[in-house]
Amino acid sequence: MTNHGLFNSAVRMPEPKTLGLDRLYLERSLHNGLYHGTDVDGYLDKALRSMLVRTEGPVLEVGCGTGKFAHYLSTLTDRQVCGIDIDQNAIAVANQEYGNVRNLRFNVGNVYDLNKNFSEVGLVSTMMSLHHFDDLGEAMNQITGVLNPGGFVLIHDWERGLALPDIENCGLERPVMDELYGAHAASEQTVNETIRKNGLSDDPSILTFFSVLAAYTKKEVVKALDRLGFYSETTMVLGDAKFYLAAYRANPLKRTIHGLCDALYDTVGSRITDYWIAHHGFTTGTRIDIEKELGLKPPLVNFKEK
Numbered sequence: 001m002t003n004h005g006l007f008n009s010a011v012r013m014p015e016p017k018t019l020g021l022d023r024l025y026l027e028r029s030l031h032n033g034l035y036h037g038t039d040v041d042g043y044l045d046k047a048l049r050s051m052l053v054r055t056e057g058p059v060l061e062v063g064c065g066t067g068k069f070a071h072y073l074s075t076l077t078d079r080q081v082c083g084i085d086i087d088q089n090a091i092a093v094a095n096q097e098y099g100n101v102r103n104l105r106f107n108v109g110n111v112y113d114l115n116k117n118f119s120e121v122g123l124v125s126t127m128m129s130l131h132h133f134d135d136l137g138e139a140m141n142q143i144t145g146v147l148n149p150g151g152f153v154l155i156h157d158w159e160r161g162l163a164l165p166d167i168e169n170c171g172l173e174r175p176v177m178d179e180l181y182g183a184h185a186a187s188e189q190t191v192n193e194t195i196r197k198n199g200l201s202d203d204p205s206i207l208t209f210f211s212v213l214a215a216y217t218k219k220e221v222v223k224a225l226d227r228l229g230f231y232s233e234t235t236m237v238l239g240d241a242k243f244y245l246a247a248y249r250a251n252p253l254k255r256t257i258h259g260l261c262d263a264l265y266d267t268v269g270s271r272i273t274d275y276w277i278a279h280h281g282f283t284t285g286t287r288i289d290i291e292k293e294l295g296l297k298p299p300l301v302n303f304k305e306k
C-alpha cells in the first residue's frame with residue numbers, strides 16, 4: 001500500500017467483471033473527444049501515417065467500442081479497416097454510424113480469439129481497451145500473432161504507475177474510495193454491494209476508478225512484447241497518465257527504429273516525459289530549448305506550466 005492508503009501502483013487490480021465495465025460501450029461519451037481536436041492529435045496522426053506507409057495489409061482495431069477510432073483509421077488509408085469488440089451492442093452502434101464507409105467493417109470478436117479469425121494484418125491498434133484485457137501475455141500473443149512480418153502494434157492506455165492523480169481526481173470522495181478499494185480486495189459481490197449502498201450505480205467516476213486500477217504499466221506492456229520478439233517505442237501524454245506504445249518485430253536490420261513514430265517526435269516526447277516525471281512540472285525554458293534544438297513544436301503540449 002502507498003501512504004495514500006488507497007492505491008498500490010505496484011499491483012494491478014482487474015476490473016470487477018460483474019459491473020460490466022469491459023462492455024460499457026457508452027464509455028464513448030468519455031472517449032469521443034479524445035482523438036479529435038486535441039494537441040495529441042498531431043502526434044497520433046503522424047505516428048499512424050508513418051506506420052501505414054511502412055507496412056502493407058489490413059488494419060484491425062481491437063476493442064473498437066462504437067467505432068470512432070476505427071473510422072478515423074479508415075480515413076487515413078484505402079486499405080480495409082476492421083473494428084472488433086466483444087460487446088454486440090457497441091458493434092451494432094458502430095455499424096449504424098459507419099456502415100456506409102467503403103473500407104470499414106465491424107465484427108463482434110474477442111481479443112483472445114484473434115488468431116482464429118485474422119492473419120496478415122498490417123497494423124493492430126487498441127485504444128483505451130488494454131486495461132480490460134486481464135491476460136496481458138495472451139492478449140499480446142494474439143495481437144502480435146495476426147501481424148504480417150512487417151506489421152505494427154499501436155497501444156494507447158493509462159499508465160498505472162503514474163495514475164495516482166487520476167485516482168485522486170476521479171470524482172469519488174476519499175472514504176468511498178477507501179471502501180471500494182477494500183471491497184475490491186474482498187470480492188466482486190462486495191464491490192457491487194458497496195456501489196449500490198453508496199448510490200454510485202450510474203456514476204461515471206466508478207468507471208475511471210476501476211479502469212485505472214486495472215491499467216498496466218508501460219513497462220509491463222513493453223516486457224510482454226519483448227518476450228514475443230517485439231521492439232517497442234513509447235511516449236507519454238504530457239500532464240495525463242496515459243502512454244502511447246508502438247511495436248514491431250525486432251530484426252537484425254533494426255529497421256526504422258526511430259522511423260516509426262518519427263525520430264524527432266519520439267525524442268521530444270521522451271525527453272519531455274522524463275523531465276515531467278522528475279519535476280512534476282514543465283518549464284518554459286525547457287520547451288524553448290527543445291523547440292530551438294529540433295526546430296519543432298513538441299507534439300504533446302497539454303502540460304501545466306509550473
Ligand SMILES: C[S@@+](CC[C@H](N)C(=O)[O-])C[C@H]1O[C@@H](n2cnc3c(N)ncnc32)[C@H](O)[C@@H]1O
Nearest residue numbers: 022023031063064065085086087110111129132
Ligand atoms: C474503453 S472502450 C474503448 C473503445 C474505443 N477503442 C475508444 O477508444 O473509444 C473499451 C472497449 O473494449 C472492449 N473489450 C473489453 N474486453 C474485450 C475483449 N476481451 N475483446 C474485445 N474487446 C473487448 C469493450 O467492450 C469496450 O468497448
